[in-house]
Amino acid sequence: MDSEMMWITILNGFLKLLELLEKVTAFIDFLFTPIGLSILLSLISYHGLLSYQCDALTSAILASAIALTLHSIVQQPDP
Numbered sequence: 001m002d003s004e005m006m007w008i009t010i011l012n013g014f015l016k017l018l019e020l021l022e023k024v025t026a027f028i029d030f031l032f033t034p035i036g037l038s039i040l041l042s043l044i045s046y047h048g049l050l051s052y053q054c055d056a057l058t059s060a061i062l063a064s065a066i067a068l069t070l071h072s073i074v075q076q077p078d079p
Contacts, residue, residue, distance in 0.1 A: 034074040042067035 030036045046063035050056065 034071060037074065038067040038071040041070055 031040055042063045045066045046059050049059035049062055054062070
């Protein structure tokens, strides 16, 4: 009886691990969509601008402008 409970506990933990991997994979897939790339670029440029001694408000505005520009370029319709 104890060995059955041990196997059930191990399988339950393995199931939770698989669910976590599925969520992480879905998040990574989202990051490679156009909006995800814009968000990722915005976060990276915000921290980069902060490291260049810009204040937080200026960094946020510039990072948003960079992300919106990228998003506009990526979403441009084909001619």
